[in-house]
Amino acid sequence: MKxxxxxxxxxxxxxxxxxLGNIVLRIDEPRGTRCPMAVVFSxxxxxxxxxxxxxxxxxxxxxxxxxxxxxxxxxxVCRETGHTVAGxxxx
Numbered sequence: 001m002k003x004x005x006x007x008x009x010x011x012x013x014x015x016x017x018x019x020l021g022n023i024v025l026r027i028d029e030p031r032g033t034r035c036p037m038a039v040v041f042s043x044x045x046x047x048x049x050x051x052x053x054x055x056x057x058x059x060x061x062x063x064x065x066x067x068x069x070x071x072x073x074x075x076x077v078c079r080e081t082g083h084t085v086a087g088x089x090x091x
Contacts, residue, residue, distance in 0.1 A: 007078035037083045044090035
């Protein structure tokens with residue numbers, strides 16, 4: 001599944017998540033003032049597999065949000081575009 005306009009640095013993560021059986025729940029455009037696009041998966045991201053199977057650009061960083069005022073999520077962000085790929089936070 002190619003997502004039009006998604007940062008090239010995040011495309012391999014989306015492809016891996018789909019390969020591992022995760023499902024895209026929604027694509028938000030814009031997600032917020034600092035996030036012009038967010039790809040949100042239904043299940044937590046496979047961070048172990050991402051780290052061990054992909055070579056990511058230095059522009060890609062992991063993040064977590066535990067603030068109950070917002071969706072409790074964990075994901076990755078592209079610092080060049082502000083795009084994110086996220087899923088529910090795994091406790």
